[in-house]
Amino acid sequence: MRRLEQQPFDQRPTAGSPSSEDLELVAVVLRKDRKATAEFVARYADALYGYVRSRLAPQYEHVEDLVQEVFLTSWQSLSQYRGAGPLKAWVMGIARHKVEDYYRERLRIPQSIEDVDLEPDRSTPGPEIHRLLEQDQLRKTT
Numbered sequence: 001m002r003r004l005e006q007q008p009f010d011q012r013p014t015a016g017s018p019s020s021e022d023l024e025l026v027a028v029v030l031r032k033d034r035k036a037t038a039e040f041v042a043r044y045a046d047a048l049y050g051y052v053r054s055r056l057a058p059q060y061e062h063v064e065d066l067v068q069e070v071f072l073t074s075w076q077s078l079s080q081y082r083g084a085g086p087l088k089a090w091v092m093g094i095a096r097h098k099v100e101d102y103y104r105e106r107l108r109i110p111q112s113i114e115d116v117d118l119e120p121d122r123s124t125p126g127p128e129i130h131r132l133l134e135q136d137q138l139r140k141t142t
Helices: 020-030 034-056 059-080 087-108 127-141
Strands: none
Touching: 020 034, 020 059, 034 059, 034 087, 034 127, 087 127
16 A cells, blocks of 8 residues: 655645646646547546536436537637646536526527427427336226
């Protein structure tokens, strides 16, 4: 087992502090390194996608566009990252603001009556119908 080196208390990393990896990644991405940019995307894509998807449910058709907007804004603003906290928290903060902007914009745009689906789509039965059929089948067998 590797022994941890003793560091002065004020120089020890804390849970909310950025790692040296974060700062190094930011520096390399700012130099327009393609591999670093790919690493940036790979490191945060899953978390961003999951977060945005959970906030937009059930309107999943906008998830990919919003995640792309988060990445674009992150890259454009990366020079403003000061390292006051983890890079992931900074990127997720941008995602939170983009989701808020998305809903603000939706509130501003009036929805026409033709855009509203007044009758729910009954062409394919949902999981509820399958559960009800199974319950009915169980009642008949008991």
